[in-house]
Amino acid sequence: MSDLVELVASPLGQGFMRRALCAGLALGAAGALVGVFVVQRGLGLVADGLAHASFGGLALGLLLGASPERALWVALPFTLLIALGIQQLRRRTSLGGDAATGVFFAVSFAAGVLLLGLRGPRGGPVNLEALLFGSLLAVTPEALAVVLLVSLAVAALLLRIGPKLAYATFDPELARLSGVPVFGLESLLLATTALFVVVGARTVGVVLVAAFVVIPAATAQLLGRTLGTTLVAAVAMSLAGTGLGLVASYHWNVAPGATIILTLGLFFFLALGLGRRR
Amino acid sequence: MSLALAVRDVTVELGGRRVLEGVSFEVRRGEFAALLGPNGGGKTTLLRAALGLVPLVSGSIEVLGTGPGAAAAAVGYLPQTKAAGTSLPARAADVIVAARRGAWPLRVGAADRERARELLARVGGERLVDSPLRGLSGGELQRVYLARALARDPALLLLDEPFAGLDERGRAEFLELLSGIAERSELAALLVTHSEAAVRRLADRAVLLDRSLQAWGTPEQVFERETARAAAWSGHDHEASRDARCEDDA
Numbered sequence: 001m002s003d004l005v006e007l008v009a010s011p012l013g014q015g016f017m018r019r020a021l022c023a024g025l026a027l028g029a030a031g032a033l034v035g036v037f038v039v040q041r042g043l044g045l046v047a048d049g050l051a052h053a054s055f056g057g058l059a060l061g062l063l064l065g066a067s068p069e070r071a072l073w074v075a076l077p078f079t080l081l082i083a084l085g086i087q088q089l090r091r092r093t094s095l096g097g098d099a100a101t102g103v104f105f106a107v108s109f110a111a112g113v114l115l116l117g118l119r120g121p122r123g124g125p126v127n128l129e130a131l132l133f134g135s136l137l138a139v140t141p142e143a144l145a146v147v148l149l150v151s152l153a154v155a156a157l158l159l160r161i162g163p164k165l166a167y168a169t170f171d172p173e174l175a176r177l178s179g180v181p182v183f184g185l186e187s188l189l190l191a192t193t194a195l196f197v198v199v200g201a202r203t204v205g206v207v208l209v210a211a212f213v214v215i216p217a218a219t220a221q222l223l224g225r226t227l228g229t230t231l232v233a234a235v236a237m238s239l240a241g242t243g244l245g246l247v248a249s250y251h252w253n254v255a256p257g258a259t260i261i262l263t264l265g266l267f268f269f270l271a272l273g274l275g276r277r278r
Numbered sequence: 279m280s281l282a283l284a285v286r287d288v289t290v291e292l293g294g295r296r297v298l299e300g301v302s303f304e305v306r307r308g309e310f311a312a313l314l315g316p317n318g319g320g321k322t323t324l325l326r327a328a329l330g331l332v333p334l335v336s337g338s339i340e341v342l343g344t345g346p347g348a349a350a351a352a353v354g355y356l357p358q359t360k361a362a363g364t365s366l367p368a369r370a371a372d373v374i375v376a377a378r379r380g381a382w383p384l385r386v387g388a389a390d391r392e393r394a395r396e397l398l399a400r401v402g403g404e405r406l407v408d409s410p411l412r413g414l415s416g417g418e419l420q421r422v423y424l425a426r427a428l429a430r431d432p433a434l435l436l437l438d439e440p441f442a443g444l445d446e447r448g449r450a451e452f453l454e455l456l457s458g459i460a461e462r463s464e465l466a467a468l469l470v471t472h473s474e475a476a477v478r479r480l481a482d483r484a485v486l487l488d489r490s491l492q493a494w495g496t497p498e499q500v501f502e503r504e505t506a507r508a509a510a511w512s513g514h515d516h517e518a519s520r521d522a523r524c525e526d527d528a
Contacts, residue, residue: 039365040365040366042365162382162384163379163381163382163383163384164380164381164382166366166381166382167376167380167381167382169366170366170368170373170376170382173331173357174355174357174377175380176331177329177330177331177350177353177355178350178351178377178380179350179380180380180381221365221367224367225367225369225410226367226369226372226383226384226385226386227366227367227372227382227383227384227385228383228384228385229367229385230367231384
């Protein structure tokens with residue numbers, strides 16, 4: 001028993017691991033809540049698409065002379081606009097969420113490459129990898145504060161608007177008749193998702209942020225029988241997967257994103273088996 | 279007797295195409311009216327206009343003495359296409375509670391569940407209260423959605439082709455159900471259907487719609503008018519084909 005406690009506690013003796021755990025748990029919980037609502041709308045890939053699209057905004061910020069850190073403040077409104085563009089495309093055309101996301105994702109990413117090229121040699125070298133892929137183990141105290149603040153705001157907002165959002169997802173027409181602002185809530189969901197993925201992707205990387213949004217929500221959907229139990233299951237699985245994955249990464253000395261995603265994936269396949277037996 | 283629905287000279291265009299033109303009729307409180315007509319004749323559009331979901335080009339619609347959107351809380355609506363395939367974990371009780379609250383429940387408490395069970399009992403679906411929507415038959419789903427339409431004790435019920443997709447037994451059972459509802463004198467209803475049997479059984483009055491109003495009266499009067507129209511059309515076709523033959527001969 002004491003060996004098990006030691007196994008879990010020993011990584012937490014290190015400051016960077018404590019920060020990684022706090023950032024991972026916060027982003028995991030908020031991502032799971034975002035995921036339940038976006039996956040229900042058939043927008044499971046929107047987080048991945050928006051995270052990649054934010055590259056266009058980062059590049060625009062750099063072209064305007066901002067530092068890589070400050071370029072985030074250009075990427076954020078840029079990605080919000082992309083999110084609203086995806087919504088308009090779905091609303092005004094017969095395109096589904098995946099096609100609309102795919103178009104904006106590719107165009108924004110290409111625009112980012114073009115804008116970085118336009119900076120010319122005087123702009124200095126840019127580490128593309130660092131720009132796109134953060135690292136959970138390299139979270140600074142300042143970045144952790146931003147992550148905690150954004151995660152808390154995202155979770156509070158979604159728990160408040162969630163019941164109306166879910167009704168609008170299930171039957172937009174009847175929800176509208178009941179006075180639910182369907183379009184406004186959908187816009188708010190996409191804007192919240194954009195905020196979450198821009199901050200999350202810069203901190204822990206595009207792939208992990210997209211995984212936080214999709215995998216726990218998809219897993220919980222296989223198990224949950226009500227909206228409430230689905231939300232609780234998604235958050236619980238995300239927290240457990242983040243904790244176990246991070247501890248495993250420490251002891252095996254491998255990238256934490258991989259072990260966290262694989263743990264979340266393991267939960268998904270276990271739930272799939274359990275769901276089939278029920 | 280006051281009016282539940284007053285449609286006055288209503289014209290509606292969708293995508294630049296005129297779908298309704300100068301339509302006028304009324305449904306009194308306590309009256310069960312049927313809306314008949316061919317596919318594409320504007321029946322569903324009229325229901326949606328009455329709910330405030332479709333803008334009018336001209337004319338007006340008064341629902342329970344007020345504008346279409348304002349009376350939505352007092353109108354029960356059974357749409358033609360029903361949501362059942364979303365990935366939201368939805369049980370019958372959730373659907374009914376959501377309609378009452380205007381928000382999806384995180385959990386359904388004992389009092390809400392009991393109210394949902396009572397509503398489902400009115401439509402013969404009491405045992406469905408905890409059932410997930412996925413896996414319900416067409417007839418069972420229809421009962422759940424009828425219970426939802428009744429969830430806010432409506433004064434006007436708008437039913438869009440409730441027999442569509444049901445087998446013969448399901449149609450007969452659902453007709454019985456609606457018949458029971460029609461007997462409640464305080465509730466007005468407008469039923470879109472292609473079923474002549476349903477109209478003869480349920481409706482006090484009928485409206486025949488084919489973009490414009492073709493007939494309005496008792497079901498017998500409207501069916502007579504429809505038969506005459508059909509005969510006129512078949513005569514028209516006969517004349518047209520004879521003219522075409524004459525042209526060919528020439």
